[in-house]
Every structure is written in C-alpha cells, then in structure tokens.
Amino acid sequence: MRFRQAVNGLLIGLMLGAPHHVSSQDVTAGFTMLQAARDRIRNVNTEELRELLAKHPDLVLIDVRMAEEIASLGGRIDAGFRTYNINRGWLEFRTEALIPDKSTPVVVYCGINQRSPLAARTLGEMGYTNVFNYADGFFKWQEAGLPTRQLDRATDTMLFRSPEQVRPGIWSAIGETGPPSRENSGHNNNLSFVITTQGVVVVNAGDNYLLAQSLHREIKRLTDQPVRYVILENGQGHAMLGSNYWQEQDAKVIAHEDAAHEIEERGPDILARMQFRNRDKSMGTRLTKPDITFTDRYVIELGGERIEALNLGLRIVPVTLWCGCRSVRSPYPEMWPSISVCCPCSRRLIPPPGSKAGTRSPH
Numbered sequence: 001m002r003f004r005q006a007v008n009g010l011l012i013g014l015m016l017g018a019p020h021h022v023s024s025q026d027v028t029a030g031f032t033m034l035q036a037a038r039d040r041i042r043n044v045n046t047e048e049l050r051e052l053l054a055k056h057p058d059l060v061l062i063d064v065r066m067a068e069e070i071a072s073l074g075g076r077i078d079a080g081f082r083t084y085n086i087n088r089g090w091l092e093f094r095t096e097a098l099i100p101d102k103s104t105p106v107v108v109y110c111g112i113n114q115r116s117p118l119a120a121r122t123l124g125e126m127g128y129t130n131v132f133n134y135a136d137g138f139f140k141w142q143e144a145g146l147p148t149r150q151l152d153r154a155t156d157t158m159l160f161r162s163p164e165q166v167r168p169g170i171w172s173a174i175g176e177t178g179p180p181s182r183e184n185s186g187h188n189n190n191l192s193f194v195i196t197t198q199g200v201v202v203v204n205a206g207d208n209y210l211l212a213q214s215l216h217r218e219i220k221r222l223t224d225q226p227v228r229y230v231i232l233e234n235g236q237g238h239a240m241l242g243s244n245y246w247q248e249q250d251a252k253v254i255a256h257e258d259a260a261h262e263i264e265e266r267g268p269d270i271l272a273r274m275q276f277r278n279r280d281k282s283m284g285t286r287l288t289k290p291d292i293t294f295t296d297r298y299v300i301e302l303g304g305e306r307i308e309a310l311n312l313g314l315r316i317v318p319v320t321l322w323c324g325c326r327s328v329r330s331p332y333p334e335m336w337p338s339i340s341v342c343c344p345c346s347r348r349l350i351p352p353p354g355s356k357a358g359t360r361s362p363h
Contacts, residue, residue: 041121042132043133058104059104060099062091062095062107064109064115065087066087070085078147084181085181086098088115106128116137157214158210160173160184163219169195170195171219172190172193180238180274181277185207186238188238189236191215197303198225199225204232206241206245207242208274208278208281212242216245216246227246231298232254234259234262241285244287254291255290255292260293294311
C-alpha cells in the first residue's frame with residue numbers, strides 16, 4: 001500500500017505540473033484544499049457503494065485516474081454499469097458530453113481518495129446534483145475481492161483484445177462490452193477476418209483510421225495475403241469510420257444500401273462525435289462512401305471459400321456473432337439492417353436464437 005501511495009503521489013504531482021522545489025506550505029495548502037473538498041461532498045464506503053449499485057440501475061461510475069495507472073495497477077471497478085475513465089484533468093471538458101442529464105447518480109473514485117474528492121466537488125460546481133465520492137478507493141474494492149476489469153486486454157495495440165482464432169482461417173478481435181471511449185479506442189464491437197489463399201476479407205472497418213491500421217498489423221502477423229474486401233455490419237461509427245484506411249490499401253468496402261444511406265445522412269455527425277471522444281486517436285480518419293452496396297445478398301468467391309453478406313431485414317434486437325464455439329452479443333439493441341456473414345465453417349452474424357427471421361443454426 002505504501003508503494004501505491006507513493007506512486008499515486010508522484011502521478012498527482014506530475015499531473016498537476018508540480019515544480020521541482022515544493023515548499024511544505026504548498027503541500028499543506030494542497031491537503032487543506034483536499035480536506036475542505038471532503039467536508040463538502042457525500043462520501044460512501046464500500047458497503048454503501050454496493051447498496052447504491054443495487055438501488056440505482058442508471059448509476060454512472062467515473063474513475064478519475066490516468067489510463068496508465070488503471071492499466072498497470074489492476075484495472076477498474078467492474079459493477080456492470082456505465083463506467084468511464086475521465087482523468088482529473090479532463091473532467092470539466094468531457095463529463096457533460098458523456099452524462100448530459102445532471103440528475104444522474106454519479107460515483108467518482110480514484111486509488112486512495114486523493115483526487116476523487118476534488119472531482120466530486122468539481123461535478124457539484126458544474127451542476128450535477130447526485131454525486132458521491134467512493135472514499136475507500138479502488139484498492140480497497142480490489143482487496144475485498146470485488147469484481148474488477150482491465151481497461152485494455154491488449155496493451156501493445158489499440159485493439160481492446162488481440163485477434164483470436166475461432167475456426168481455421170477465421171479470426172475475431174472482440175471489443176469491450178461497454179461504450180466507445182478514448183481508452184478502448186472505439187473498439188467495442190467485433191473486428192473479424194477470414195484468411196483465404198487469395199486474400200483476406202474483414203468484417204467491420206473499425207471506429208477510426210488508427211484502429212483499422214492496428215487491426216491490419218495483426219493480420220499481417222498471420223498472413224502475407226492482402227485485404228481484398230471489408231464488409232460493414234451496419235452504418236454505425238465503430239463499423240464504418242475506419243473505411244478510408246482500408247480503401248487506401250486498395251480494399252473494396254461493402255455495405256448494405258441502408259447502411260450506405262445512414263453513412264451519407266448521419267456520417268458527419270458520427271465522425272464529429274468520434275473526433276471529440278478520441279481526440280488524438282482520431283487522426284487520419286475521413287468519412288468515405290462504400291465502394292459496393294447491395295440490397296439482399298452479396299457473394300464473395302475467394303481462395304476456394306464462399307462468403308455471403310445477407311440482409312436479414314430491419315429488427316430491434318441485439319446481433320449475435322456466432323464463431324462456432326462461442327457467441328458474443330452486442331450490448332446495444334438498436335435498429336439496423338442486420339447483415340449475416342457466413343462461410344463454410346458456419347461462422348455467421350445472425351439474430352439471437354428465437355428470432356422470427358429465417359436463418360439456420362450455426363451447426
């Protein structure tokens with residue numbers, strides 16, 4: 001714990017731009033401000049936080065530590081709720097875009113209760129009326145054996161997870177089951193690809209240019225074959241904003257006609273939101289149109305494999321990615337033209353079992 005306190009103290013000093021020579025009076029003033037903030041806010045301990053989580057399904061957790069701390073010191077609280085990492089220096093600039101309703105219950109926390117009281121006070125000054133400070137801090141939560149989650153499962157790449165082989169020649173990089181954020185680089189969907197003897201077919205272009213580039217690096221580690229086609233699952237940002245990267249690699253981007261219409265109509269707004277969220281990670285991203293559109297079906301014959309993109313109609317259901325031995329369901333039930341992608345191993349994007357759409361079992 002002493003080591004963690006020392007690390008956190010050093011990081012706080014660096015973040016606040018502390019000079020090399022800090023007088024004892026300056027330190028005292030800092031802790032006086034901290035104590036004054038603690039006296040003005042609502043503090044909760046671990047048991048009280050668990051009660052809040054049980055009582056408020058709309059509660060939002062904000063970890064105000066830096067992403068580097070979260071990655072190296074055990075992750076963040078995993079309570080099954082909306083959780084954002086907004087470090088102390090960006091709180092005033094990012095919170096309103098993520099939490100527009102200022103009556104939303106919000107709990108802020110850090111590692112050892114030094115930055116979170118100041119963050120809670122700031123949110124109150126911004127007009128948030130239901131703010132709590134988790135005074136025990138992340139390390140107490142962790143030591144109690146309560147659920148935690150790593151911010152990023154693949155620290156050497158922008159991908160949230162590295163691609164995993166789910167069938168021979170078929171790979172999927174499964175994104176975080178949470179909102180898109182700068183920390184997960186917008187990787188909160190499945191970025192999959194099929195490797196054939198004559199080229200690669202990618203499913204979903206990715207949230208931005210740099211994320212698409214990171215996926216391509218992973219593909220190049222597995223094969224020398226070029227990416228020939230990129231199929232967009234829908235017109236959402238995390239599916240299509242990386243298209244311009246793939247087009248620069250001479251790949252053809254394929255989309256259903258409704259997804260293409262969505263990109264044309266709402267694309268500029270989707271791009272602007274991604275740029276605001278990702279900041280430097282949005283570099284290089286430009287809005288582009290698909291090269292190929294289809295109405296009901298598009299068939300790719302490549303390297304002895306037959307890959308079909310199928311329009312299964314509009315529905316308001318989550319989409320399930322079937323990967324033979326596993327399935328991962330999108331956390332966001334929204335209306336979009338569902339696209340089924342199937343190949344000889346029966347990997348396919350289909351509605352969940354029980355849907356009225358006419359699709360066959362993956363086995």
